Amino acid sequence: MRYLTPIFIAEVICFIAAIAIIWKDKHAFGKVITCYLAIALVTEEAAAYMAIRGIHNLWLFNIYIVFEISAILYGLYYCIKKYTKPKSIFIIGLGIISLTYIFFITTKPFTDLNTITISVMSVIFTLYCLYYYYLLLKDENFIEIKTHPEFWWVTGVLFYYFGSTMSNIFDGLFMVRLIGFVTLRFLIYILLNLILYSFWLYSFICRMKQQKLQS
Amino acid sequence: MQNETTKIAILVAIATLVFLLMPVFLILYIRSYTRHKKNHFLEKQNMQQKFESEMLQTRVEVQDQTMQSIATELHDNVGQLLSLTTLTLNSINLNDGEKAKKKIDNSLALVNKSIKELRELAKLLHGEQLVENGIGHAIDQEINWLNKAGSYELKINNQLIDLQITSPNKDLIILRLLQEIINNIIKHAQATDIQIDSHLANNILHLRVAENGIGFNPEEIKSKKSGMGLNSIYKRIEMINGKLILNSTPGEGTSISIEVPYP
Numbered sequence: 001m002r003y004l005t006p007i008f009i010a011e012v013i014c015f016i017a018a019i020a021i022i023w024k025d026k027h028a029f030g031k032v033i034t035c036y037l038a039i040a041l042v043t044e045e046a047a048a049y050m051a052i053r054g055i056h057n058l059w060l061f062n063i064y065i066v067f068e069i070s071a072i073l074y075g076l077y078y079c080i081k082k083y084t085k086p087k088s089i090f091i092i093g094l095g096i097i098s099l100t101y102i103f104f105i106t107t108k109p110f111t112d113l114n115t116i117t118i119s120v121m122s123v124i125f126t127l128y129c130l131y132y133y134y135l136l137l138k139d140e141n142f143i144e145i146k147t148h149p150e151f152w153w154v155t156g157v158l159f160y161y162f163g164s165t166m167s168n169i170f171d172g173l174f175m176v177r178l179i180g181f182v183t184l185r186f187l188i189y190i191l192l193n194l195i196l197y198s199f200w201l202y203s204f205i206c207r208m209k210q211q212k213l214q215s
Numbered sequence: 216m217q218n219e220t221t222k223i224a225i226l227v228a229i230a231t232l233v234f235l236l237m238p239v240f241l242i243l244y245i246r247s248y249t250r251h252k253k254n255h256f257l258e259k260q261n262m263q264q265k266f267e268s269e270m271l272q273t274r275v276e277v278q279d280q281t282m283q284s285i286a287t288e289l290h291d292n293v294g295q296l297l298s299l300t301t302l303t304l305n306s307i308n309l310n311d312g313e314k315a316k317k318k319i320d321n322s323l324a325l326v327n328k329s330i331k332e333l334r335e336l337a338k339l340l341h342g343e344q345l346v347e348n349g350i351g352h353a354i355d356q357e358i359n360w361l362n363k364a365g366s367y368e369l370k371i372n373n374q375l376i377d378l379q380i381t382s383p384n385k386d387l388i389i390l391r392l393l394q395e396i397i398n399n400i401i402k403h404a405q406a407t408d409i410q411i412d413s414h415l416a417n418n419i420l421h422l423r424v425a426e427n428g429i430g431f432n433p434e435e436i437k438s439k440k441s442g443m444g445l446n447s448i449y450k451r452i453e454m455i456n457g458k459l460i461l462n463s464t465p466g467e468g469t470s471i472s473i474e475v476p477y478p
Contacts, residue, residue, distance in 0.1 A: 133245060142252040145245060158238050166230040170223055184224045188231050195235070 003048050006190050010197035011041045014204075021204045021211070029078040033153075033200075036071035039064065058113045062105075065114060069097055069121055072157060076128040079150040083135035093124045119168040122161040129158035149207040156199025163192050269454060270384055273391045280394050284360055285336055293332045300325040335363075350386040350420070351375030354413055357393055367409045374414040382478035385455050389422065389475060392448055396424050396471055404428025404469065420477035425470035430463045 015037040022030030043064040050057035073094060080086040100120045132154050136143070145151045167188050303322045307315045338356070354373055362369055400406055406428030413422045436445055452459045457475035
């Protein structure tokens with residue numbers, strides 16, 4: 001039962017939708033996000049397996065966040081580059097996150113969760129999302145946001161990373177167990193993941209509608 | 216300690232909810248903003264369509280006016296000349312050589328005059344594309360036609376002939392306005408003198424048509440809202456961001472001044 005968490009179910013649904021819809025897109029975005037979802041899925045299950053067996057699994061998440069940073073940064077870059085040339089600001093963002101990551105692995109044991117990098121990347125991703133909205137509003141052409149895949153993809157990212165800010169800041173200070181192994185932190189992450197994958201799923205559906213219109 | 220942790224947990228849970236609500240409001244704002252943007256875009260598109268349809272109508276009216284002028288010219292002038300030539304040629308008596316020569320010479324003169332008139336007509340026909348040569352030429356052509364067709368004392372000061380800049384859409388509308396003003400003068404004004412001035416100053420094109428006809432009460436005509444008349448003239452002037460000043464008093468003639476940002 002501990003393998004079949006709501007996060008895992010949401011990830012599976014999103015991953016299947018990604019393979020069916022965005023994998024065949026000619027842009028690399030579809031492939032990157034599908035691969036990222038596959039990695040997230042494997043990490044989730046591997047972490048659950050380790051937790052059940054009583055094996056320490058935080059180091060796995062420290063590896064996973066490298067893929068997370070790469071995929072989300074690429075996704076945001078793909079969305080923002082439609083409005084401006086964002087190379088320089090993404091290099092700065094990547095630089096800050098990389099430095100934080102290096103700082104963490106050189107100062108703390110790799111078996112500790114890299115919360116500094118997670119917090120820093122959450123702030124940077126939130127800023128990129130807000131920048132995307134700013135560009136969207138500033139743009140002369142209007143878009144039908146109801147059916148705009150990139151908009152909903154970015155919105156999912158914003159909800160997840162902005163919503164997790166408090167949990168990141170107070171990580172480890174509120175290990176309140178609600179039922180059995182379920183902590184409040186875990187509950188918040190279930191909620192955030194459900195929101196993230198719902199938005200992404202909706203974004204893929206919008207993309208499917210676009211594909212149908214284009215064909 | 217446990218109590219402290221619970222407090223922090225509640226604080227984090229509430230803060231997370233607040234942090235989740237903020238993007239919701241942000242999305243609602245974006246949604247309403249894009250809706251406004253969409254309405255604005257559609258309105259702009261609608262106005263553009265209206266403008267294009269008005270331009271098309273203006274083009275058709277200019278063509279109609281040209282065709283009418285040609286028909287009148289053919290009937291009243293060239294037709295008459297050729298009829299007279301036929302009559303003259305029919306009346307030739309070949310036995311009376313001297314008279315026959317005179318009549319043939321007369322016929323030749325009439326045919327030459329007809330050819331000249333036809334050449335003028337060809338120019339008028341070309342006048343439909345006249346705006347391509349600039350508004351100055353188009354106004355000049357219109358004045359030539361008025362000069363030939365009517366029995367008016369004309370005072371012309373057209374300084375736009377050598378104008379190097381053009382604005383095809385505005386030119387077409389200005390020409391059509393001039394045509395309509397002249398039509399109204401011919402139909403209703405009972406004028407004997409017409410004065411036309413045109414010039415460009417500080418990127419504003421000025422066109423003034425004044426006559427000494429019977430005049431009218433502008434407020435009365437405006438409220439009638441009938442026919443192509445004044446309302447349409449006002450509408451088209453607005454379309455090109457221009458200004459129209461109309462001065463008329465019954466019995467004292469009328470003057471219409473048009474000012475259009477140009478090009």
